Amino acid sequence: MKKVVEVNQLDKSYGEFKAIEDINFMIEENKIYGLLGRNGAGKTTLMKLITAQEFPTGGELKVFGANPEENRSVLSRICFIKESQKYPDNFSVHDILKVSKSLFPNWDEEFAYSLIKGFNLPLKRKPKKLSRGMHSAVGVVIGLASRAPLTIFDEPYLGLDAVSRSLFYDKLMKDYSEHPRTVILSTHLIDEVSNLLEHILVIDKGRLIINDEAENLRGIAYTVTGQAARVEAFVKNKEVIDREPFGGLLSATVIQNKNSLDQNQAATSGIEISPLSLQQLVVHLTKEKSTREGAVAQ
Ligand SMILES: Nc1ncnc2c1ncn2[C@@H]1O[C@H](COP(=O)(O)OP(=O)(O)OP(=O)(O)O)[C@@H](O)[C@H]1O
Numbered sequence: 247m248k249k250v251v252e253v254n255q256l257d258k259s260y261g262e263f264k265a266i267e268d269i270n271f272m273i274e275e276n277k278i279y280g281l282l283g284r285n286g287a288g289k290t291t292l293m294k295l296i297t298a299q300e301f302p303t304g305g306e307l308k309v310f311g312a313n314p315e316e317n318r319s320v321l322s323r324i325c326f327i328k329e330s331q332k333y334p335d336n337f338s339v340h341d342i343l344k345v346s347k348s349l350f351p352n353w354d355e356e357f358a359y360s361l362i363k364g365f366n367l368p369l370k371r372k373p374k375k376l377s378r379g380m381h382s383a384v385g386v387v388i389g390l391a392s393r394a395p396l397t398i399f400d401e402p403y404l405g406l407d408a409v410s411r412s413l414f415y416d417k418l419m420k421d422y423s424e425h426p427r428t429v430i431l432s433t434h435l436i437d438e439v440s441n442l443l444e445h446i447l448v449i450d451k452g453r454l455i456i457n458d459e460a461e462n463l464r465g466i467a468y469t470v471t472g473q474a475a476r477v478e479a480f481v482k483n484k485e486v487i488d489r490e491p492f493g494g495l496l497s498a499t500v501i502q503n504k505n506s507l508d509q510n511q512a513a514t515s516g517i518e519i520s521p522l523s524l525q526q527l528v529v530h531l532t533k534e535k536s537t538r539e540g541a542v543a544q
Pocket residue numbers: 260263265283284285286287288289290291292
């Protein structure tokens with residue numbers, strides 16, 4: 247297993263404010279990572295550190311085994327598509343593709359133009375004249391066609407409609423299976439992409455609170471719903487991360503493997519057990535009243 251990114255005790259402060267605090271993780275080659283968290287959690291800051299657009303104030307960061315700062319051999323292997331990516335005003339979409347081709351050694355011209363067609367992008371139009379969704383689609387095309395060994399998408403689809411987002415996910419999956427590479431996808435549309443993601447990193451207030459395989463997370467939390475007293479009895483001694491009462495009913499969210507939940511007891515008490523989606527799990531773990539920081543980080 248090759249390490250693409252290694253982060254040890256990483257800190258990034260802006261003056262007194264700690265945007266990233268004591269983060270440790272590793273990104274392996276040829277996997278799709280989801281970088282998730284609330285607004286202002288520190289996701290973009292972390293991506294900027296990895297791509298050497300910002301510099302750490304503490305700790306160690308290695309990308310492809312080296313410090314990425316002003317390191318051409320590292321940076322030439324990265325494609326970072328940012329939310330609201332900027333392009334020169336006088337460039338047409340065609341010009342942007344031409345420059346991209348010269349920047350990315352693995353660029354696939356044919357793939358790029360097939361994506362342009364798929365997203366209905368007008369080649370001669372300048373960025374200022376593109377709709378918001380079209381503007382995002384240009385970034386998506388570059389990110390995919392770059393085939394960069396480390397491709398990072400930071401909320402790449404502002405304004406992209408559901409059809410175009412679905413096209414993005416399909417193309418990403420298909421191309422990734424034919425040309426494996428490492429992808430980091432930061433998004434708030436977690437349910438939409440949860441099937442694509444193989445490993446999940448969740449940041450909350452600058453700290454890493456989840457670092458786990460998506461598969462493991464799919465089975466760690468359940469919602470238990472039923473008559474309030476029976477639910478309370480059922481969840482006694484279990485780790486409850488949320489309680490939502492309504493009328494005489496209670497919906498409690500527990501962190502527990504379903505296999506170790508007593509299905510018979512649930513059935514006889516008229517309790518329903520349903521798995522929490524990745525999005526619900528992230529919401530539960532990062533909402534304000536949560537005091538679970540660090541609880542599930544490895
Ligand atoms: N240059 C800067 N100077 C001061 N504070 C900054 C700077 N850049 C980012 N921050 C702060 O660092 C924190 C993390 O910001 P960041 O952009 O990394 O969040 P994010 O997780 O990407 O959020 P979003 O989901 O809203 O894009 C925020 O509080 C932000 O205001």
